[in-house]
Amino acid sequence: MDDQTEKSIINMLRTSGCVFAEEEARLLIFEARTLEELKKMVEIRSGGMPMEYVIGYTEFCGLRIEIDPDVFVPRRRSEFLVHQAEYLTCIGDIVVDLCCGSGAVGASLAATLERVDLYSVDIDPAAVRCAGRNIATYRGRVFEGDLYTALPPSLKGSVNIVVANTPYVPTNAIKLLPREARLYEPMIALDGGIEGLDLQRRVAKEAPLWLAPGGHLLVETSERQASQTVEIFCSNGLITKVARDYELDATVVIGTNPDN
Template identity: 45%
Template sequence: MSAPAPDHALVARLRAAGCVFAEEEAEVLRTSASSPAHLEDLVRRRIAGEPLEYVVGWVAFDGGRVAVEPGVFVPRQRTAYLVELAAPPLARGDTVLDLCCGTGALGLALARRVPGLVVHAGDIDPAAVACAARNLAEVRGTAAVGDLASAFSPVLRGTVAVIVANVPYVPTHAVALMPPESRDHEPRGTVDGGPDGLDLLRRVAALAPGWLRPGGTVLSEVSRAQTPSARAAFADAGLAATVHHDEEREATVVSGRRSL
């Protein structure tokens, strides 16, 4: 069956509103609407500047859908690179912690790739935790409110195979330069990483050795310019640090491995 013909009028409205990927967004809006009236409501919200993911209630991420609630950080497509790096060593029954989980997209994506994982997600924001719990129910994962590892039971210390931490890493002075969709709609705490953007990453690096099992790995996304400082933070915590970069997606990840 051929794809439906594009709605040129809708595409033109979205493009005039500044939507760079107007044709793709038009198709998402059309397939998410239950009626012409509903479609018009969705389009008006999008044209007013509301992020597409909030408008339709989901985002495509790592080959699957993830539910997104207004006020919760929207997973970026480049962050799927972190999932690709984290998944290969995992096996059924392994434990994964998803810190600063937002929607729980990272833990969910890993559990979809590796069935049978035990996923625990945590976030300081109750709205994010509620959204993550909704998503992780599919893979029998859990989500809890807490500041980083305080969301998890101490019995997990020393047993975790992988920690994924999509920490905020935009330097405070650069937040004002972010696209309006993020700056005006996502909570500042989900993007503002402090003076150099690495406040939360340093805390994650410091706690990771106590939670990882021997040979376990922690992974966080950073900007390319932050890699020397991020690598140093992991190394200072006693982790074997590695920088990974994907040119096509302009994605950079720093990983830290606990020694065997």
């Protein structure tokens, strides 16, 4: 690839509004197998499609996570959710990843800890298919359905870790999201209801039924919503604390099922 072609791609991307045009141009050039494929990828990206959909993957916790169109793209802030769960997870634990999307959170936990018994769940068939590929290496299982109802009933009372990156954008705030998210990502993975807390309430309500004594529920939320998420956890009998990473702008609420 000559320098002039690269400069032309950079200019096209920059004109279309890509903030990191140079980095994206290099990545597209690297991923394209032919010149025709490169032209098509540049055209699609310039049209506004998220880069992750164009190249078919994203980097998350050091892993290459496959991303299909219409599947939520995991954000870097969600790596904080993974790291918080790592501190609490032991080899052999049963781990449930609710609202798993691409399966990135569960896959990252399994890759780091090894030999966890991973169950991933999503209501969206496209996400289930994508997650199935991403967690296959770790012998994880993925289920299509509505939160806990998709899980084998035999897991009740024995789950050590539940991680959930539930949709938590308030319905009226969807219009404020970046254009790429609004136009291309599935609304079911973004819209958390009027307050952004609908799914959090449902996850927390049933958590004590599924968690083992001393098991943990970890939910990503926003700093603004954290106090409400804490109230939801406490009202369902969970011993609760908040973890915050200001660099990533990440907030995780952690609830522990009492031992007795």
